[in-house]
Ligand SMILES: Nc1ncnc2c1ncn2[C@@H]1O[C@H](COP(=O)(O)OP(=O)(O)OP(=O)(O)O)[C@@H](O)[C@H]1O
């Protein structure tokens with residue numbers, strides 16, 4: 001009767017996905033299409049060919065990292081919803097540095113560029129952490145404001161100082177030595193080691209949280225700042241630190257997008273991937289492995305949705321699916337309450353309580 | 356007890372209640388019979404299952420097996436809402452107040468006074484004031500919960516239950532945080548309530564209280580009922596034996612000891628409380644090696660702030676603190692710990708534990724970054740687990756499984772875990788604030804013995820307690836605090852409860868000794 005919490009944390013997201021697919025299929029029916037056909041197209045679009053699969057993996061990579069960024073924050077008790085801005089700052093500065101590494105060999109240029117991206121993400125989130133620690137300003141507010149600053153800063157940079165070419169505002173390309181090597185290239189889609197880097201980041205996050213004194217302190221502060229202080233743990237230091245680590249992950253997402261995919265900064269580079277991180281962290285239950293799977297789910301929904309669009313079914317169906325999944329996972333309590341309610345009702349029919 | 360169906364003379368009957376938690380059988384076919392209009396005690400060791408049983412009566416937990424009858428009628432209690440409708444009220448062992456709301460707001464929460472559609476704060480304040488005056492439970496109705504002491508919060512909890520007009524009151528260790536004076540006042544209230552026909556279930560580890568106030572007693576041990584006694588026909592010794600399964604020394608023996616050099620010196624200390632008012636007003640004292648200095652006083656007279664200031668949790672406005680001769684004024688808790696200070700905090704759930712953490716993580720809080728628990732920033736889980744197992748064994752933390760999150764331990768076992776962690780870390784100076792609050796008599800005996808062992812090993816100890824018995828049986832010297840000041844210093848063998856009580860009420864030693872009062 002009582003489901004173990006670990007089993008539950010795996011079961012709930014899976015159930016949520018199934019229910020979401022079911023509800024979405026009703027919507028598809030209502031708009032006069034065949035849901036089975038729609039899902040078949042979607043599946044095929046995400047995994048149907050090597051190219052599609054590669055595309056899905058490429059889309060998944062930044063989502064893993066933004067998911068980790070937000071998930072790490074949640075574990076530390078901070079609500080970092082600024083992954084979008086941190087990712088943009090990471091991408092922007094990775095570009096600026098990456099543009100100037102032409103004379104540096106790749107084995108140095110690649111880590112330098114990645115590091116710059118992480119650093120900028122860390123600084124950007126760290127500002128919010130600092131404000132929280134020093135003035136109590138809530139990170140939800142400050143990270144949202146920082147998102148906008150990052151957004152307009154990026155737009156300004158590609159519109160004026162860094163602008164090249166015509167059409168969409170964009171920066172110059174980064175040096176070849178700062179780009180991630182291509183493992184395979186399938187019809188103009190390049191698979192880079194970015195996905196491996198993202199998975200390594202997940203492993204590091206797991207290790208950091210579960211096996212280090214730093215993780216111990218970060219979680220402690222998230223759970224109970226009073227007891228942490230009592231235990232000699234600096235609350236303000238750890239608030240800044242957890243924001244910074246979270247931001248570094250988002251910044252890395254931005255850097256990898258530049259280094260592996262666009263090779264330059266564009267205003268539309270982040271395109272909501274930072275916000276997707278929130279959903280992914282929720283679906284993945286803030287667990288690194290869960291986040292990898294959740295990112296893969298969202299990534300494949302995205303690639304699949306394009307195929308669906310071609311088949312004449314609005315790609316927004318996918319947004320609906322995503323929305324329902326999040327709703328159900330976040331509202332795990334609702335599921336719980338419903339289960340309890342069923343139990344109560346059974347009890348009530350046995351013996352009533354006069355009220 | 357043979358099966359019978361007419362329970363109309365009982366306010367509460369719980370039959371064959373069984374409740375399992377993963378790996379723990381918290382209640383094992385428990386039968387509880389509480390007569391209409393009586394005060395009924397439930398006693399038992401820490402972790403015996405008392406709170407679990409009451410949580411089922413209040414609808415917070417649901418029994419795996421068993422039946423509940425209220426006033427003779429079988430009921431299912433699906434949640435506290437049902438319980439309240441059935442006229443059951445509960446004051447919890449750990450407070451369930453909203454920290455950011457005021458006293459008045461907390462008391463009326465859930466049944467707010469209304470003016471049209473709006474919350475009528477003035478009416479709420481008036482009614483809460485009236486209620487608190489009626490029962491002598493004085494509180495500042497406008498203070499925020501987070502700003503008031505544990506003792507005050509307890510009063511609010513009691514008020515809250517009374518406000519909802521419960522007919523059957525469950526009080527889970529209500530007196531653990533009250534002073535003897537406050538306890539007497541509570542007992543007055545309880546007697547009044549009983550006269551007006553209410554039924555009270557009273558959980559306490561203090562057998563003298565049980566003897567004083569109750570009519571019948573149910574004794575629990577390891578999840579089972581081990582005895583049902585009529586209070587007038589029993590004695591504390593018998594109850595203790597049924598609880599613990601052996602005879603318990605109710606008093607520890609203290610060997611005389613010459614104190615050594617000074618470990619703690621506090622000079623002219625001024626500290627503010629959360630509202631910015633002076634809480635500690637120019638207090639000075641010293642503690643030497645191998646000496647226990649007891650601080651007596653009614654809760655809320657600056658003891659909490661004094662402790663927090665010494666342990667680095669609260670800013671010292673002026674004055675000095677020296678540990679082992681070194682000026683440690685406004686040092687961080689970490690530095691103080693490194694100098695050999697340990698601290699058993701007054702509020703175990705706020706400061707002492709991270710409830711969501713496993714027991715073994717809590718067992719190293721404050722030492723988590725040091726060998727053998729951590730090398731180069733990497734935790735050594737094996738050493739952590741070994742340490743946790745060792746101190747669980749030494750201090751009898753039950754269940755003996757450090758993988759259980761601290762929040763799932765019974766109140767007394769949470770306290771034992773803190774004591775285990777702090778007392779096992781070779782302190783030079785130890786600060787005990789209400790160390791045995793919520794412990795059963797067996798555990799108190801053990802902790803008292805170990806506090807004395809620390810003293811005999813040369814540790815300097817500051818003991819803050821509202822239990823005069825505890826202060827008297829452990830301390831080498833006693834100071835009494837009243838409104839942030841020290842009213843006098845006494846030796847336990849040269850004074851008595853009455854004299855200390857007068858100082859606690861604000862009289863100076865000169866006044867008392869010269870017979871003015
Ligand atoms: N939520 C929970 N999850 C798991 N185990 C629990 C939970 N609540 C209580 N327990 C276990 O049930 C047992 C009984 O606990 P309970 O709190 O009822 O004890 P108690 O008699 O009130 O003790 P105390 O005097 O220390 O307050 C303990 O072993 C405790 O660890």
Ligand SMILES: [Mg+2]
Nearest residue numbers: 406448765766
């Ligand atoms: Mg209890």
